[in-house]
Amino acid sequence: MKTEKITCNACLAHAEKDVRFEAREIEHGENEVLVKVSSGGICGSDIHYYQHGRAGMSVLKHPMVIGHEFVGVISKVPANSQLKVGQTVAVNPSCPCNQCEMCLSGHQNLCSSMRFMGSAQFNPHVNGGFSEYVVVKPEQCIPYDSTIPANVMAFSEPLAVAIHAVKVAGQLTGKRVLVIGAGPIGCLILAAARSAGASELVASDLSPRCLDLARQMGATATMNPLDEQQVAHYQQNRGYFDVVFEASGAQAAVASTVDFTRPAGTVVQVGMGASPVNWPVSSMLVKEISWAGSFRFISEFETAVRWLEDGRVDPRPLISAEFPPQQIEEALITATDKNVSAKVLIRFD
Incomplete structure (x- = not known):
């Protein structure tokens, strides 16, 4: 050659x-x-x-x-x-x-x-x-x-990661969604989930700056995980959210996903943080929560290009x-x- x-x-x-x-x-x-x-x-x-x-x-x-x-x-x-x-x-x-x-x-x-x-x-x-x-x-x-x-x-590449995570989660139309970790990937997941039809999008992060960005990227509400009143609200009745995306990788955040997820709901793990972590397996089992990993992307890369091209995600x-x-x-x-x-x-x- x-x-x-x-x-x-x-x-x-x-x-x-x-x-x-x-x-x-x-x-x-x-x-x-x-x-x-x-x-x-x-x-x-x-x-x-x-x-x-x-x-x-x-x-x-x-x-x-x-x-x-x-x-x-x-x-x-x-x-x-x-x-x-x-x-x-x-x-x-x-x-x-x-x-x-x-x-x-x-x-x-x-x-x-x-x-x-x-x-x-x-x-x-x-x-x-x-x-x-x-x-x-x-x-x-x-x-x-x-x-x-x-x-x-x-x-294009980080948005492809977000779109793939949304695909792993399955049908989001009308669903209540929590995104834990409002960094770039978490914020792009919010935007992708909004485009996929989620009815309620809550972002959780310790940083006020990140939560402000989350609102700009599509969050309908935000939560500080150290705010006990907010946390209690979203954990009542065995969990508020249909789908939880964990995008921080922090041990405490990963462990918290089960309590935020309603019975028969779904947790998608996107954040690659410290490992191993303590995870409430018993609570997950009795609530029949589906837990799935999301890694990189496949054909979603071209989808990401088109969504950026047509302004669906800014x-x-x-x-x-x-x-x-x-x-x-x-x-x-x-x-x-x-x-x-x-x-x-x-x-x-």
Whole structure:
């Protein structure tokens, strides 16, 4: 296969507290797409790679380009591709094998060989999208209307996570929904659940700033979990909510889901926090609560692009700051401070 090498600058995590915007060489094959990156969002995993040199069990063993929430403009395409140079595209960071049992059964998000951009799970690592240029497969590129701002479309990946969680929950029309954890994912779940027809949307968080954002993103009411009166109201009669989305991962929050959920209701676990946790199994059993995990997304990525494109979801209240890639360390430090930040973006154009 004919290839071409180019040099560009990228945000590379070398180790704990060591991230640099520096030159790297990338190779572009004739069957691949070269994308000039416009904008990208910092995710919790990016923060973990900066803070600890690892994200969960994925440990940095060599420098890796971070970032998996990004959009850009096509610079080069394969011959006879339906994609066109100059198209604006959201890039799906998922690269499943499409050959294993999970992939063939429609669960590509559970592929054990998944090459997810900006992940150190495998060695060599899979570079991410915080780079002036990236090389991706044609099927990863979802074109969108170029009049939509790049900083809006950069939410395609986290919104896909939220839409997948809503899909896992099942029919939400007319349902009473609680979202625990009003960070970016929790707020996007609120927006997705509203679009899916939920009649009542309550957000729970310790942060007044996060609860304000939740209201802007569709919450009909908010709750501070330290407010005993509010908590008692929503736990009376064996639980108030038809569906509870747990998006914080905090141990106490995970344990609280059962008391908030009505008998025969559903809990969807989205937050990836401390593990293991103490969970009230007996209460869950006698109330016949369905408990389900939600991990990443499948076809929901394109759905997210379309919802952002047509304005069904407006993520702009969640944008806390935008930095040039030369200030990647400052951007990561800002994103780490949850007292001031929801979503911090890296702007390349």
